[in-house]
Amino acid sequence: MFQPKVRGEQWELGASSHAIWTGVRLVDVLFAAGIQMNAIEVTFEGMDKGTRTDMPGVFTFTRSLPVKEALNPDILIALYMNGKPLPFRHGYPARLIVPGWYGMASVKWLHRIKAINQPFIGPFQAIDYVYKNKSSSSTHATPVTTIRLNSTIAQPSDQAVLARGEHKLVGTAISGEYPVVLVEISADNGMTWQRASWLDPQESYSWRRWCLKWDLTKPGTYDICVRATDAAGNVQPELADWNLNGYGYNAIQKIRVYVD
Numbered sequence: 001m002f003q004p005k006v007r008g009e010q011w012e013l014g015a016s017s018h019a020i021w022t023g024v025r026l027v028d029v030l031f032a033a034g035i036q037m038n039a040i041e042v043t044f045e046g047m048d049k050g051t052r053t054d055m056p057g058v059f060t061f062t063r064s065l066p067v068k069e070a071l072n073p074d075i076l077i078a079l080y081m082n083g084k085p086l087p088f089r090h091g092y093p094a095r096l097i098v099p100g101w102y103g104m105a106s107v108k109w110l111h112r113i114k115a116i117n118q119p120f121i122g123p124f125q126a127i128d129y130v131y132k133n134k135s136s137s138s139t140h141a142t143p144v145t146t147i148r149l150n151s152t153i154a155q156p157s158d159q160a161v162l163a164r165g166e167h168k169l170v171g172t173a174i175s176g177e178y179p180v181v182l183v184e185i186s187a188d189n190g191m192t193w194q195r196a197s198w199l200d201p202q203e204s205y206s207w208r209r210w211c212l213k214w215d216l217t218k219p220g221t222y223d224i225c226v227r228a229t230d231a232a233g234n235v236q237p238e239l240a241d242w243n244l245n246g247y248g249y250n251a252i253q254k255i256r257v258y259v260d
C-alpha cells in the first residue's frame with residue numbers, strides 16, 4: 001500500500017494471520033546444548049534452498065538472532081500449530097517462532113541451529129528484510145525486526161454498501177513493541193474519534209480484536225479510519241515510513257462505505 005508503489009507481491013491487507021503455537025523453548029535447547037559465552041549470534045537454517053536473481057549460488061533460508069534476543073524464553077521451536085502437528089506449508093516438522101517479530105524471523109522447516117562468534121551475513125539477513133531507501137547502501141540499512149503498531153478493520157469491507165440501521169465494526173490491533181491500549185474509529189475522515197471496545201483480553205504477542213456499534217441513520221458516503229495507540233503513547237502514523245522493499249507498513253487504515 002506504499003505510494004509510490006514498491007516492487008514485488010502487492011500484499012495490501014493480506015499476509016497477516018494468527019495461531020497458537022506449542023513446542024520447546026529455544027533457550028532450553030541452547031543451554032542443553034552448552035552454548036558458549038563467546039557466542040554473539042545464533043543462526044537458524046531451513047531445509048529449503050534455491051537460487052536468487054541478484055547473486056550466483058544456491059542459498060538456504062537462514063536467519064540469525066543476536067544472542068540477547070535468542071535467549072528470550074518466549075521463543076519456541078514450534079512443533080504444533082493450533083494443537084496439531086505443523087502443516088507442511090507452515091514448517092513441518094519444526095519451525096522457529098519469534099513472537100512479536102515479523103514473519104521472516106520464524107524460520108520454517110528448521111534443521112540446524114548454530115551459535116556463532118561473528119555476525120552472520122546471508123542474503124535473507126543482509127539483503128532481504130532490511131529497511132532501505134534509495135540512497136542507503138545495504139550495509140547501513142536497518143534490519144526488519146518487531147511488528148509495528150498496527151490495526152485493521154475486518155468488517156465492513158472497503159466499498160461496502162450498507163443498509164441504514166445498526167452495524168458492528170470489528171477488526172484487530174497488534175504491536176510487537178508495547179501492548180496496544182487503545183483503538184479509535186473515526187467516521188468523518190479523522191476529524192473526531194470514538195473509542196472501540198475489546199473483544200479479547202490483552203495477551204502478549206497476540207493480536208487483539210476490537211468492536212464498535214455504529215448507528216447509521218443518514219444515507220451517504222462515509223470514510224472510516226482506525227488507529228491504535230500503544231502503552232508507550234505511540235499512535236499509528238498517517239503515512240508509513242516508505243522503504244524500497246515495502247516492509248513494516250502501518251499507516252492508519254481508511255475504508256469508504258456507502259449507506260443506502
Ligand SMILES: Nc1nc2c(c(=O)[nH]1)N[C@H]1C(S)=C(S)[C@@H](COP(=O)(O)O)O[C@H]1N2
Pocket residue numbers: 045046047048061089090091102103104105106107108109110
Ligand atoms: N525456511 C523458511 N522459513 C521461512 C521462510 C522461507 O522462505 N523459508 N519465509 C519466512 C517469511 S518471509 C515469512 S513471512 C514466514 C511465513 O510463515 P507462514 O508461511 O507460516 O505464514 O515464514 C518465514 N520463514
Ligand SMILES: [Mo]
Pocket residue numbers: 103104
Ligand atoms: Mo514474509
